[in-house]
Amino acid sequence: KNEVEQSPQNLTAQEGEFITINCSYSVGISALHWLQQHPGGGIVSLFMLSSGKKKHGRLIATINIQEKHSSLHITASHPRDSAVYICAAHSGGGADGLTFGKGTHLIIQP
Amino acid sequence: DTAVSQTPKYLVTQMGNDKSIKCEQNLGHDTMYWYKQDSKKFLKIMFSYNNKELIINETVPNRFSPKSPDKAHLNLHINSLELGDSAVYFCASSRTHYGYTFGSGTRLTVV
Numbered sequence: 001k002n003e004v005e006q007s008p009q010n011l012t013a014q015e016g017e018f019i020t021i022n023c024s025y026s027v028g029i030s031a032l033h034w035l036q037q038h039p040g041g042g043i044v045s046l047f048m049l050s051s052g053k054k055k056h057g058r059l060i061a062t063i064n065i066q067e068k069h070s071s072l073h074i075t076a077s078h079p080r081d082s083a084v085y086i087c088a089a090h091s092g093g094g095a096d097g098l099t100f101g102k103g104t105h106l107i108i109q110p
Numbered sequence: 111d112t113a114v115s116q117t118p119k120y121l122v123t124q125m126g127n128d129k130s131i132k133c134e135q136n137l138g139h140d141t142m143y144w145y146k147q148d149s150k151k152f153l154k155i156m157f158s159y160n161n162k163e164l165i166i167n168e169t170v171p172n173r174f175s176p177k178s179p180d181k182a183h184l185n186l187h188i189n190s191l192e193l194g195d196s197a198v199y200f201c202a203s204s205r206t207h208y209g210y211t212f213g214s215g216t217r218l219t220v221v
Contacts, residue, residue: 033210037151043200043212084151097143097155097166098210 003027004089006101014109019074021104023087032070033098034061035086043086046072077108113137116201116213123191124221131186131216133201140205141165142184144176147198147215156199159184191220 004025013019025032034046047054047061049070054061058077063070074081084105088098116133123129135142144156157176158165164176173189188195201213 035210035212041198041217042214043202045209045211048209086153088153097145097158098153099155100153102150102152 003091003099004087004101006085006087006104008104009102010105010107012107012109013077015078017077017108019077019081019106019108021072021085021087021106023070023072023101025068025070025087025089025099027089027091027099029068029089029091031090032063033088033090034070034072035088037084037086037103039083046085048090074106079108079110082107114201114203114211114213116199116216118216119214120217120219122219122221125191125193127191128187128189129191129218130188131199131201131218133184133186133213135182135201135203135211137203137211138205139203139208139211140181141203142178143202143204143210144184144186145200145202147200149197153200156186157184188218193220196220 007022032049036044036046049061049063058075060073084103086103087101090098114135141158141160143158145153146156147153156170157167159178175187177185196219198215198217200215202210204210
């Protein structure tokens with residue numbers, strides 16, 4: 001069983017819909033990351049969270065440390081949001097690497 | 111441009127060959143990483159370097175060796191390439207308490 005679990009694995013929605021992607025982790029963490037990977041393959045860091053909530057444009061990320069759960073929300077979704085969204089846990093000291101979820105493949109249809 | 115740059119972007123080679131992938135960051139980050147993304151798109155840590163010291167080596171065959179000539183570079187050398195090494199390899203860097211920056215990836219195909 002992976003230490004970082006994401007759901008759903010695949011999500012197709014219509015333009016304008018509110019999107020939620022969930023992430024649960026079983027390890028103790030120092031930070032939780034949300035990443036975006038576009039069809040071209042590049043990976044972009046969206047958020048790094050250790051508590052509470054962060055917002056950037058139409059993207060919102062929340063984390064509940066006690067429940068070991070994080071969510072990524074997209075408001076007013078757009079076809080350009082179509083990508084794979086990956087949750088990753090940073091569980092150790094500053095130099096430890098990330099443990100990744102398997103990703104959520106999001107398609108927003110016009 | 112401030113970035114993590116890795117070369118080459120594509121690498122096709124025969125089994126048994128030795129190859130290298132280069133990575134450079136000009137962000138002033140103190141830690142660099144190599145990650146492998148397999149055919150199912152699952153990412154996994156291979157190595158991290160902090161101040162030229164290897165911090166993690168996660169069950170990676172010793173045919174893979176990271177080389178860090180300085181804090182801004184972390185190259186990946188692979189000896190005796192095997193078919194199963196075919197994957198996309200990502201270099202990344204980070205600074206403590208800050209997020210990650212990833213390179214654009216190197217797609218390695220072993221034939």
